[in-house]
Amino acid sequence: xQELEQRPGGVTGPAxxxxxxxxxxxxxxVVALDNVTFSARAGEVTALVGDNGAGKSTLxxxxxxxxxxxxxxxxxxxxxxxxxxxxxxxxxxxETVHQNLALADNLDVAANLxxxxxxxxxxxxxxxxxxxxxxxxxxxxxxxxxxxxxxxKAKVGAMxxxxxxxxxxxxxxxxxxxxxxxxxxTAALGVKETGRVLEVVRSLADRGLAVVLIxxxxxxxxxxxxxxWVLRGGHMIADLRAENTNTQEVVHYITTGVGxxx
Numbered sequence: 094x095q096e097l098e099q100r101p102g103g104v105t106g107p108a109x110x111x112x113x114x115x116x117x118x119x120x121x122x123v124v125a126l127d128n129v130t131f132s133a134r135a136g137e138v139t140a141l142v143g144d145n146g147a148g149k150s151t152l153x154x155x156x157x158x159x160x161x162x163x164x165x166x167x168x169x170x171x172x173x174x175x176x177x178x179x180x181x182x183x184x185x186x187x188e189t190v191h192q193n194l195a196l197a198d199n200l201d202v203a204a205n206l207x208x209x210x211x212x213x214x215x216x217x218x219x220x221x222x223x224x225x226x227x228x229x230x231x232x233x234x235x236x237x238x239x240x241x242x243x244x245x246k247a248k249v250g251a252m253x254x255x256x257x258x259x260x261x262x263x264x265x266x267x268x269x270x271x272x273x274x275x276x277x278x279t280a281a282l283g284v285k286e287t288g289r290v291l292e293v294v295r296s297l298a299d300r301g302l303a304v305v306l307i308x309x310x311x312x313x314x315x316x317x318x319x320x321x322w323v324l325r326g327g328h329m330i331a332d333l334r335a336e337n338t339n340t341q342e343v344v345h346y347i348t349t350g351v352g353x354x355x
Contacts, residue, residue: 108171110135110303111156111187111272115165118151125151127327128165133272133303133320138294140306140314140335143324144347149307152324153274156305157189158182169271186271192280194261198250202242203231205249206264234263238293255286262293272303279313291317311340311347325350 109132118126126148133139143149154160156167158176167174169185176182179189196205207227228245235242240259249257258278265273278294279287295317298304308314314321315335323331323346331346342353 107135108168109133110170111305112168113152113156113162113165114168116152116155116162116167117164118155118160119163125327126155126162129324129327129329130165131322131329133305135271135303136298136301137319138298138304138306138317140308140318140321141324142308142311142314142321142343142347146326147324147347148327149324150276151327153189153276153305153307156182156272157187157274183268183270186269187274188265188268188270188272189274190258190261190265190276190278192276194257196249196257196261199248201248202235202245202260203227205260206231206234206267208264230267231263234267235259238263238266239296240293241289253286254282255289258282258286258290259293262290262297266297266302270302272305273297274305274307276307277309278306279308279310287313311343314343315340323347 112132114130116126116129117124129148129152131141131152141149141152151160155162158179158181161176167176174185176185197208200208203224204227231245235245238259240263242256242259249260252260262273262275262278275294279290282290291313294304294306298319306314306318318335321331321333321335321338321343322329323333323343325347330350331352333343345351345353
């Protein structure tokens with residue numbers, strides 16, 4: 094694997110926020126991931142790229158607790174972790190923004206942000222939601238992360254793709270998460286909305302989160318990423334510092350498995 098900085102064995106400084114080390118995952122006779130190592134650090138956007146079938150989704154599902162590795166292990170801040178499901182990963186500080194966003198179109202912004210975490214009024218009013226505190230917290234999150242939202246009381250189903258993506262991002266980062274996995278966050282968005290979402294992605298890392306960006310749009314990846322990891326055929330073939338590479342080289346790795354100078 095092409096490595097432009099020392100990972101993770103002889104690394105100096107803080108341990109990665111999340112590390113998959115020597116991970117292998119099989120589905121019957123198919124080896125989806127073969128001895129894959131991948132890491133993401135706090136304060137950085139780490140892109141994971143590769144063609145369809147490269148193993149990106151499988152790796153993300155291992156990191157988010159959907160799948161358990163058959164071999165290898167996961168670590169957070171240097172400590173080994175095991176997840177029996179997605180809720181374990183969330184409790185450990187890993188949140189995922191799925192491509193389908195998993196929003197409830199018939200609910201407003203606050204209700205979506207608190208979905209599954211609703212505030213209630215106490216023992217005597219167990220099923221009475223505390224809507225005002227939820228709305229206040231929702232407005233605070235939307236403002237904090239620079240997400241443009243005209244009305245937090247509006248139904249999510251009536252909002253634009255960029256606004257919906259912003260809600261999903263705010264929900265992921267609003268609960269003390271350390272790592273945010275983002276699956277194709279700009280898919281199907283227009284140019285202006287794409288720019289706004291990329292600004293939010295970069296701002297999350299600037300606030301100290303470890304952001305893992307999965308995308309087929311290499312130009313967008315190069316705009317916001319600090320590191321680019323390339324998967325091909327279930328193997329991690331390159332770990333590139335973004336400032337030392339370019340779109341053409343990354344595409345060359347994806348399509349041929351080697352760099353431009355090889």
